[in-house]
Amino acid sequence: MGNYTREEILAMAEEEDVEFIRLQFTDMFGTLKNIAITSRELPRALDNQCVVYGSHIAGIVGEKEPDLILYPDYDTFSILPWRPQQGKVARLICDMRRADGSEHEMSSRYILKKTAQAAEEAGYTCYVDPECEFFLFHIDDNGMPTTVSHEKAGYLDVSPVDLGENARRDMVLTLEDMGFEVESSHHETAPAQHEIALHYGEAREMADEVMTFKMAVRTVAKRHGLHATFMPKPRREVNGSAMHIHFSLFKNGKNIFADPEDPSRLSEEAYYFIGGLLAHSREMTLITNPLVNSYKRLVPGFDAPTELTWTRNNQNSLVRIPRVNGADTRIELRSPDAASNPYLVFAVCLAAGLDGIQKKIYPTKASDRSLSESDQKEQGIENLPENLREAIALFEDSSWMKEILGETFCEQYAQAKRKEWLRYSQEISNWEIEEYLYRI
Numbered sequence: 001m002g003n004y005t006r007e008e009i010l011a012m013a014e015e016e017d018v019e020f021i022r023l024q025f026t027d028m029f030g031t032l033k034n035i036a037i038t039s040r041e042l043p044r045a046l047d048n049q050c051v052v053y054g055s056h057i058a059g060i061v062g063e064k065e066p067d068l069i070l071y072p073d074y075d076t077f078s079i080l081p082w083r084p085q086q087g088k089v090a091r092l093i094c095d096m097r098r099a100d101g102s103e104h105e106m107s108s109r110y111i112l113k114k115t116a117q118a119a120e121e122a123g124y125t126c127y128v129d130p131e132c133e134f135f136l137f138h139i140d141d142n143g144m145p146t147t148v149s150h151e152k153a154g155y156l157d158v159s160p161v162d163l164g165e166n167a168r169r170d171m172v173l174t175l176e177d178m179g180f181e182v183e184s185s186h187h188e189t190a191p192a193q194h195e196i197a198l199h200y201g202e203a204r205e206m207a208d209e210v211m212t213f214k215m216a217v218r219t220v221a222k223r224h225g226l227h228a229t230f231m232p233k234p235r236r237e238v239n240g241s242a243m244h245i246h247f248s249l250f251k252n253g254k255n256i257f258a259d260p261e262d263p264s265r266l267s268e269e270a271y272y273f274i275g276g277l278l279a280h281s282r283e284m285t286l287i288t289n290p291l292v293n294s295y296k297r298l299v300p301g302f303d304a305p306t307e308l309t310w311t312r313n314n315q316n317s318l319v320r321i322p323r324v325n326g327a328d329t330r331i332e333l334r335s336p337d338a339a340s341n342p343y344l345v346f347a348v349c350l351a352a353g354l355d356g357i358q359k360k361i362y363p364t365k366a367s368d369r370s371l372s373e374s375d376q377k378e379q380g381i382e383n384l385p386e387n388l389r390e391a392i393a394l395f396e397d398s399s400w401m402k403e404i405l406g407e408t409f410c411e412q413y414a415q416a417k418r419k420e421w422l423r424y425s426q427e428i429s430n431w432e433i434e435e436y437l438y439r440i
Contacts (some may be wrong), residue, residue, distance in 0.1 A: 003075055005074065010043065018039055018088045020038060020087070021036070021039065025093070027059055030108070048069055048070070051068065051069055051070070065098070070096065072094045073093050077091075078178045078212075093109075095107060095113075096110070106408070109207070111406070123251050126202070126250075126353075127200045130197075130198055130244070130246075130342070132197075132214070132338050133338065134194055134228050164187070167221055171196060174219075178212065180198060182196060182197070184196075190235070198213065206346070214230060231293055232294045242334065242338070244334050255328075257270035257331065268360075277318070279356060280351075283400065284348040285335065287340060287395075288337070288348070298386075307383055309364060317334070
């Protein structure tokens with residue numbers, strides 16, 4: 001993303017013939033929202049004078065003063081390359097604020113900003129590297145999504161077996177046109193499943209990128225006559241889609257996870273960060289895995305984590321160490337899925353890791369194999385929640401989550417998820433809940 005001033009944005013909009021600007025923001029569940037303004041109104045928007053009525057926005061419903069002021073982040077100005085080239089469309093990602101200009105505590109972007117600032121005050125900068133997986137399915141004669149695909153490709157396959165290669169290539173080119181750095185892209189394990197990995201960046205910047213990434217992927221897929229879904233487990237018989245997240249923590253310009261003197265080349269801070277993730281993983285699963293469908297992915301046998309263990313190789317472990325190479329040393333959390341709100345996910349994960357460092361929480365012994373029930377019991381190792389109802393209960397009982405997200409935020413979030421559980425719990429065997437497939 002750029003590093004723009006108000007005057008530079010106005011000049012770019014004029015030079016590039018930008019006619020419309022989308023002012024975008026994200027609700028508490030990670031749904032992207034926006035209003036569109038014409039270029040004539042852009043100066044007002046840049047002066048924080050655009051108001052939206054928030055009574056129908058998740059997290060704002062029921063407030064006495066639902067008006068929200070949109071504060072554009074100048075650095076997020078970008079032209080949408082899939083829109084017309086004459087009378088172009090650009091976007092700005094905005095913070096939601098109250099009418100008096102104060103930060104809104106129900107804004108997930110603000111929650112991440114607050115968490116990242118706390119880390120910076122302690123001397124740390126967190127970088128994240130998300131791997132976003134998704135499926136490309138056919139649409140029916142009415143333009144509605146299905147879970148049908150004719151391809152049979154598997155992990156790292158190429159065309160002509162990989163029928164989504166052209167769509168995936170266009171997605172990468174579109175993202176690069178918007179200033180993204182794409183590390184790699186490939187076909188994933190399941191038929192019609194794909195992954196595009198983004199280059200690492202600062203946590204809030206990457207949360208913005210994940211939201212834009214999902215919008216761009218869906219848009220390009222539609223141009224190819226396909227539907228892109230980030231639903232965690234749209235088909236029973238194959239692997240689900242994850243959003244594995246690689247974390248690195250820097251202090252004074254140095255990756256503090258690396259220690260060449262340690263037998264595993266990991267620092268004490270790295271071990272403590274892992275310990276914090278493991279210690280808080282169950283109570284934060286409602287954030288990292290927010291749907292009924294999320295827990296259909298988190299089962300043994302499909303390369304998904306279930307055990308609260310860490311490892312270098314075991315796919316059932318929650319935390320994996322993929323790279324131990326000086327400045328590139330990273331810690332990978334394997335449980336999140338891309339149906340989650342990236343602002344909240346990055347916030348709670350960073351807070352958990354920092355809590356581990358502060359309290360010196362040492363993790364359990366690393367395991368390169370799946371543990372039996374007796375092994376887990378002997379070592380005191382737990383599993384992730386088995387369903388959304390269990391995740392809600394753990395979330396509601398957590399005073400730590402209330403400290404990170406705010407008590408009001410947690411109450412509203414849990415209340416909405418309880419309603420979702422009641423709505424879909426009777427349809428637990430239905431793998432094609434249309435609302436999930438279409439919106440996620």
